[in-house]
Amino acid sequence: MFSRLIFARGTRSSAARQANYSGQRFTSRPFSVLSSNGTGQSSTPHFAWANVFLNAPHRQFSSHDDFSPKKKHNLDGSDESAILDLIESHVKANRIMLYMKGSPAQPMCGFSATVVQILKNQGVDFASVNVLDYPEVREGVKKYAQWPTIPQLYVDGEFVGGCDIVKDLHESGELKDLLKEANGEEKQEGN
Amino acid sequence: MSSSSIADRVVDEVKKHYPNASECSIIDHSDGCGAKLELTIVSDTFEGMPILKRHREINNLMKEKGLWEELHALQICAWTEKQWEEKKKG
Numbered sequence: 001m002f003s004r005l006i007f008a009r010g011t012r013s014s015a016a017r018q019a020n021y022s023g024q025r026f027t028s029r030p031f032s033v034l035s036s037n038g039t040g041q042s043s044t045p046h047f048a049w050a051n052v053f054l055n056a057p058h059r060q061f062s063s064h065d066d067f068s069p070k071k072k073h074n075l076d077g078s079d080e081s082a083i084l085d086l087i088e089s090h091v092k093a094n095r096i097m098l099y100m101k102g103s104p105a106q107p108m109c110g111f112s113a114t115v116v117q118i119l120k121n122q123g124v125d126f127a128s129v130n131v132l133d134y135p136e137v138r139e140g141v142k143k144y145a146q147w148p149t150i151p152q153l154y155v156d157g158e159f160v161g162g163c164d165i166v167k168d169l170h171e172s173g174e175l176k177d178l179l180k181e182a183n184g185e186e187k188q189e190g191n
Numbered sequence: 192m193s194s195s196s197i198a199d200r201v202v203d204e205v206k207k208h209y210p211n212a213s214e215c216s217i218i219d220h221s222d223g224c225g226a227k228l229e230l231t232i233v234s235d236t237f238e239g240m241p242i243l244k245r246h247r248e249i250n251n252l253m254k255e256k257g258l259w260e261e262l263h264a265l266q267i268c269a270w271t272e273k274q275w276e277e278k279k280k281g
Contacts, residue, residue, distance in 0.1 A: 146247070148250070159243070160243065161246070164246075164266060164267065164268075165242045165243055165246060168242050169242065
């Protein structure tokens, strides 16, 4: 019991800090009397003990940033031009770049699956972004290419097309040449 | 005008834009809403024009004519006469 009291004392002050931090929600709880004095000098450590577990989020015990929740990406709030710059850097850095729904291993859309299949048939390596994970990029690529749909294939930094176009180019053999050029040869200026 | 279906209006506009089209047809793939369409157009205007540009031209036409917003999906098959002959054979 004694060690429990010590622990309660130790954590009570952080519970009080928590109360200052998210005041409204905390003080509306039944044990708010503890936090409202704010000094950590409460005479009822038992309640403080309860408080820690009822009200304080567990992350309060994490001591290092490494353990705090991480977002998958930090694009929130980025303005549009930053997104367009990001896309431009993608398509410039990767000779064959595919924006798709899902991943090459598990496409989440029939059209994306078709393009992945074609690229695999061509035996080329390509980079891809799953736009379902990045809503900003999903909207961004539509603006970047002035093209309304996903998937979008880029070769040598230039927009090639969506599923139908890639399929047509594949069937006519043009895609092969295009991808070969992407593998090193000088690409001719084309429209 | 507004009583005709989206498909009819798309065909009208495309025919007007490509008067020399030998083939201009549309297939409705939707389940009743009429907004999921496949357009086939054959015209020598497309000779030497990359497929991407053909698609863009037709997409832009749809935007200009105010049909874009009503469409859910428009699949475009835009061929030259020569390509169309080959497609029909194949």
